[in-house]
Amino acid sequence: MSHAITLSFRPAVVADVPAIVPLVESAYRGESGLRGWTTESHLLDGQRTDPPAVAAIIEAPDSMVLLAESNGALQACCQLERQERAGYFGMFAVVPTLQGAGIGKAVLAEAERFAREVWGCEAMRMTVIEQRDELIQWYERRGYRLTGEHEPFPYGQERFGIPRRDDLRFVVLSKLLTVAA
Template sequence: MSQVNLTTRIATPDDVKILLSLIRSAYRGEESRKGWTTEADLVADDRIDEAGVLAKITASNGIILLATTDSGALIACCELIKRDSDLGYFGLFAVDPNQQGGGLGRRMLQMAENYARETLDVKKLEMTVIGVRVELISWYVRRGYTVTGEQRPFPYEHLVNDQVGKTRNDLYFDVLVKDMIAVA
């Protein structure tokens, strides 16, 4: 895959529908199976709805950062939240499943980390990953994240369009953290 130029910007309410499409395609459903980050075999749900995306875009303490190609096509996104003066949160990371495996995710993660460090001025960046996603956790560890040993419950009560009985009932999140000062 040739190097794709990426431009980042902060999402606006006008981006809700296109973001929703990208996020759903990257996380769950048949389209997500084209990439390696799919959760389709774990969770039978849409991941998020329009109201959820809009809430994240308009949150006072966070943003959705999106990446587009030179042609303007949305190719990746993530959420960044400033939790307190030292701690930020990275989540809702999605890369077009047709474009995964070529380094775009790594580049988007780096852009998000730079934004968190330089604009949000956080010293640590936290994320949660479904605990059974060992290969994904390993990917983050190779990028400087540390598995803290803390586990958080999976938010079954917030599933958007759950297909009862098809979502695994043993899910939890592992918490990972990266020191943003050490990489500055």
């Protein structure tokens, strides 16, 4: 019998960086990422992020890392950034062994709620590596739509990872954030 995980949400502080970086790395890279379905290991080697990059997100204006915890343990996180009338959603990570348990849906819903209710955003935008069909479909099932826009992959900047192929680029997805009824 499985039990639903009860999550609490809070904005990260710089003291959370040592917990956030390994979570993000475990979800996107390496052996542990292969246990979940959101890994980029087949596309990229190297790091996904590092402590200075995460601290910069936390400390930047109109930016935050949203944490999802259960009984004090970090289960998931995402980056949120206010960009005019839209929120930007990124650096989304769920503990690989917990992926598929509904945590990701809950985090995305909380991120959308925060962007809409606290920041007054009308839409949420994100970029996803074009080759990640399964992940794009997951977002589409949650109301996101491909905008037709593309952004280049930052080749030559190893702090974002070491590409295993030369045709990577990002697609932009967007969703209108309607007021809950």
